[in-house]
Amino acid sequence: MRRLATMLALGVAMIAAPSIATAQQTPAATxxxxxxxxxxxxxxxxxxxxxWTSKDKTKFHYCEAGPANGxxxxxxxxxxxxATNWMANxxxxxxxxxxxxxALEMRGHGQTVGPDGKRQRRTPNMDLDVLEFMDAMGxxxxxxxxxxxxxxxxxxxxxRAPDRFYSAHFGxxxxxxxxxxxxxxxxxxxxxxxxxxxxxxxxxxxxxxxAEAAKAGVGNTNTAASISxxxxxxxxxxxxxxxxxxxQPVPVAVPRPEINLKAxxxxxxxxxxxxxxxYARTHRLWxxxxxxxxxxxxxxxxxxxxxxxxxxxxxxxxxxxxxTANNPK
Numbered sequence: 001m002r003r004l005a006t007m008l009a010l011g012v013a014m015i016a017a018p019s020i021a022t023a024q025q026t027p028a029a030t031x032x033x034x035x036x037x038x039x040x041x042x043x044x045x046x047x048x049x050x051x052w053t054s055k056d057k058t059k060f061h062y063c064e065a066g067p068a069n070g071x072x073x074x075x076x077x078x079x080x081x082x083a084t085n086w087m088a089n090x091x092x093x094x095x096x097x098x099x100x101x102x103a104l105e106m107r108g109h110g111q112t113v114g115p116d117g118k119r120q121r122r123t124p125n126m127d128l129d130v131l132e133f134m135d136a137m138g139x140x141x142x143x144x145x146x147x148x149x150x151x152x153x154x155x156x157x158x159x160r161a162p163d164r165f166y167s168a169h170f171g172x173x174x175x176x177x178x179x180x181x182x183x184x185x186x187x188x189x190x191x192x193x194x195x196x197x198x199x200x201x202x203x204x205x206x207x208x209x210x211a212e213a214a215k216a217g218v219g220n221t222n223t224a225a226s227i228s229x230x231x232x233x234x235x236x237x238x239x240x241x242x243x244x245x246x247x248q249p250v251p252v253a254v255p256r257p258e259i260n261l262k263a264x265x266x267x268x269x270x271x272x273x274x275x276x277x278x279y280a281r282t283h284r285l286w287x288x289x290x291x292x293x294x295x296x297x298x299x300x301x302x303x304x305x306x307x308x309x310x311x312x313x314x315x316x317x318x319x320x321x322x323x324t325a326n327n328p329k
Contacts (some may be wrong), residue, residue, distance in 0.1 A: 023277075025218050026191055037300065037312035038313045039312060039313070040311050041150070041177055041311065042308040048091065049061065050063070052130075052133060054136075057115035057248075058114055058115070058120065059115075060105060060112045061082075061083060064102050065092070065100075066098075066285075068098035068100060069100070072100045072102060072139050072142035072329060073143070074139075074143065074149070075101065075146065076104060076130070076146030076147070076151075077093050077146070077147060079148055080106055080109070081110075081147070082111070083308075084103070084212065085102035085103075085308065087103060087306035089306060089309075089311040094320050095319070095323055098327065099323060102137075104154070107120045107123055116248065118247070119244055119245060120248055122250075123251050125256075126156075127157045130157060140167065142165060143166050143327075144158075144168075146170070146171065147172050147173065150171050151170040151171060154173075155173075158261075159258060159259035162265075167269070167322065168269075169269045169270075170271070170285070171305065171318060172268070172276055172281075172302050173274075175261065175282075175284050176283075176284060177257060185281070187279050187280055191274050193273040193275055195299055196272070198275075198278070198302075201301065204309055204310065208308065219274050225278060248299065248317035261285065263329045264289055266326075267291075269293050269297045270285055270293075271294075271297065272296055272300060272305070276300070276305065278296045282294050283300075288297050295318045297312055
């Protein structure tokens with residue numbers, strides 16, 4: 001009853017609250033009049049590109065920066081993205097003053113390739129790749145976070161091995177309510193409209209996809225860029241050039257338990273754009289996770305919350321505050 005009363009009160013606050021640039025909730029009717037959040041300038045250096053070979057001979061690319069003895073933060077990119085996204089957008093690099101930051105490039109993306117040197121298909125258990133990487137690097141426990149697809153993998157990790165993490169962060173993602181459930185019907189209305197920077201974000205995304213494809217040597221870079229762009233819009237779309245796929249078999253799926261948010265004893269942060277269905281993505285987290293914080297980025301959509309050159313300072317500041325507050329003492 002307390003949760004229901006709180007949620008009803010929240011619904012009223014959503015309508016009546018004043019519209020300010022750093023507000024976590026902004027009424028859709030006044031969104032167009034709100035000044036844009038300041039952007040973080042895109043970065044081109046400051047991290048090291050490294051590679052790690054897994055037990056099945058997959059060669060994983062990852063980016064690393066920060067003090068070697070710092071508490072590890074593992075960041076996972078979105079569908080069609082690369083590990084570099086987390087560093088170039090300034091979000092990962094902002095954490096390096098206090099933490100060792102590792103952005104891991106997943107199968108089917110970027111420079112991560114199979115033993116034949118070709119891009120792989122994705123697998124149903126990319127969470128297991130993260131855990132194997134942690135074991136290989138001697139990382140017993142870390143902060144975990146991901147954007148979009150990376151948020152889905154973060155959720156998988158919280159279901160399979162929640163004791164391996166100090167905290168969890170979802171960017172442009174979350175844990176959704178079960179479709180058709182009574183709680184799904186209680187999700188507040190989403191802001192209606194289009195983020196002003198969405199078109200620019202798509203332009204920047206396509207340019208990065210083409211550049212990353214060329215760096216990875218993925219055949220026709222135009223094809224690679226268009227596939228990556230499509231996969232950003234649909235998490236289930238293929239992010240690989242089908243004519244240049246590795247012959248390596250896709251690992252057999254390993255079942256994982258259902259995520260138990262109510263039993264999760266670590267802090268959770270979700271940062272979602274105002275025009276990126278923030279309530280549908282985070283309502284269950286808000287309702288079930290004992291220690292949860294949500295930040296809604298005013299006037300931002302999916303890519304415009306994260307892409308290098310447009311990622312807002314509010315995302316950076318919220319993430320830095322969250323990680324540093326939850327580093328082990």
